[in-house]
Amino acid sequence: MENMASRGRTLAEKVWDEHVVVRGEGEGASREPDLIYIDLHLVHEVTSPQAFDGLRLAGRPLRRPDLTIATEDHNVPTVDIDKPIADPVSRLQVDTLRRNCEEFGVRLHPMGDLEQGIVHVVGPQLGLTQPGMTVVCGDSHTSTHGAFGSIAMGIGTSEVEHVMATQTLSLRPFKTMAINVAGELPDGVTSKDLILAVIAKIGTGGGQGYVLEYRGEAIRTLSMEARMTICNMSIEAGARAGMIAPDETTYEFIKGRPHAPTGADWDAAVAAWNELKTDDDAVFDAEVDIDGSALTPFVTWGTNPGQGAPLGASVPVPAEIADESERAAAEKALAYMGLEAGTPLREVPVDTVFVGSCTNGRIEDLRAVAGVLKGRKVADGVRMLVVPGSMRVRAQAEDEGLGEIFTAAGAEWRQAGCSMCLGMNPDQLAPGERSASTSNRNFEGRQGKGGRTHLVSPLVAAATAVRGTLSAPSDLD
């Protein structure tokens, strides 16, 4: 990602160049990192304690509390939130965040607050995430915010401390990859299906070292919620970040939010944001082409997000996989998942359906689920959890009558948090239980020890809850 004046620049290069405080010396592999300015630092309870401790030990203040915001998400329960947290580890984690935010002057949205929720839902909903920014958080799914045309990256705890102390980060330039998605997604096919198909195509390491830019007609027609779902999962392809150039859809989403610019500032911001697109003569280091119009609902059968297939397909037969390491990985995954090779995916029964997470816990996702559940019932023996990404999303869903639809269908309509996405709270699968989950990771034990996860879109999650086996809404009567 060098700034070559002789050719146009990609979106990622433009945003990067705008934030260079000191450019690293040298060329190629021996090139020093650049020092990059950070516009927004998001904080949650899991990855911040040591960073705050580091500041305290060094006797340093937080450099820019005004560019830092914290929320409680991973460890919070999604029921009885007015009571003290029962689990001592979670309680300590949340209490520590509260004490640290108080001591260092960080704005915190605690449990129960209208703006509390998953950090990647909260930033955009407040209008804090804006085009052209650099956004970081000690959380891999920070890539979500790239949907606004920002460079948004997950960072480690020592980097969190560095940003807290200096508001900068030392970063090596990345390579750039275009993911060109032609055509329009057919009815019933969502951005979740698209990103699962992209990861199945390029692999969980396919994006390593790259910033991905999603482009093309299919991307342009997507809502901001749908774009966030795509950028969110960039990290599951191993990418450093994912981005989408801002457009009218982006501006429409941001306008009027609490931290959005207003008046003349708004006009100036939009004028600047309009420049944030890849130049026609820019060159990507790699390009991948996908025909969006040919996609169908996509689900995972294995234990990494790249082990996926169209819902209409069958559980793969390892013996038919040519690549030796892929074959071994498939065998291991099927054993863990308790799946028989060749079983039609539509015949795989689930115990639990989880709707939520920073991938698919926004209002549009809940509307899609309610649209399918309305007038229907969750199948006997299936437990369905609907967990809004934030308390504001919950309030909006209540206003729109979605909460009633979930409850009438027999689903559990919860309070906001990460919940069963990773089960750091009591929302977990029991050993051997199988879920259809709108989250982003199907790793072994992710949703509870011995739990088995199929990643799906909100539409597939809802239809699966009704039929009890992996299904699309078109399978329902």
Ligand SMILES: CC(C)[C@H](C(=O)O)[C@@H](O)C(=O)O
């Ligand atoms: C706990 C946190 C560090 C982790 C992450 O970085 O992604 C979590 O959010 C996850 O999704 O696994």
Ligand code: SF4
């Ligand atoms: S919802 Fe899941 S993926 Fe997102 S931040 Fe929370 S644990 Fe991580």
